[in-house]
Amino acid sequence: MSDRESIISIEKSIRYISAHVKSHGREILKKYELSPLQFVALQWVDDKVGITIGELSNRLDLAHSTTTDIVDKLENGGFVERQKYEKDKRIVLVLMKDKGLQIIKEVIAKRVSYISEITDHLSSEERDMLPGILESILHESEKKSDE
Template sequence: MYDEHETKSIEKSLRYIASHVRVNGREILKHHDISPLQFVALQWVGDKDGITIGELANRLYLAHSTTTDIVDKLESGNYVRRDRSDKDKRLVLVSMEDKGKEVIQQVIDKRIDYIAKITKNLGEDERKILPAALEHVLEESERLTYE
């Protein structure tokens, strides 16, 4: 168990690293005229293809009308499309277009490149332990979140 000082240091490091990785990857968005919030929405659509506006609004913690505006913008850029549900014609589902998948992949590729750069000077022991340690921390965070 870590003491309070060590735990605070870990929290700060994880927060700063996540922010740096996110900001670096989002540099790609400047070439696509997509805002960071629109990109978050695009990621949710990618995670759950066929998501409703209501589900997306809940995940973004935004009003339905604001989320509709975001989807309108993404749809006009051919990043997503709207389709009627086959099961319930009242439902409109948002799905990813190839252009949206490409943008997400470009951002992920940029993030991977950045992570490679910031970890290139780790020692051999650090390089070996980091992926396993992070995977274990991720599993624990998911376990505690979804208990």
């Protein structure tokens, strides 16, 4: 297999694995009547304590108005809350509530269980190497995204 063919295979595998992991975790979203996009927004709110709608809009690559609609639905569902930034009252932050944290924990637990199942066939050496390899790829990906 050439280097190019190998890279194409890696891209396809990462894309498919990601889709399968997301799909298994999303089963829980039906219980909470959340869309996959609303859950992604919820994850960004969890990742950055006190994110603005503008920042969230950039992360989701959506129009500000669309992001506002998503935050409205999340707030109405009791998953997040808006709060004025103490240092500058013009800035409104989106903050996670306990209900939002709970759904993230449930989805991540479901995903972790699925990943455990699909990596169970690996040797213990392969399982030990995999996190380091993936972290290294993630680190490089983040560096390229920041450029």
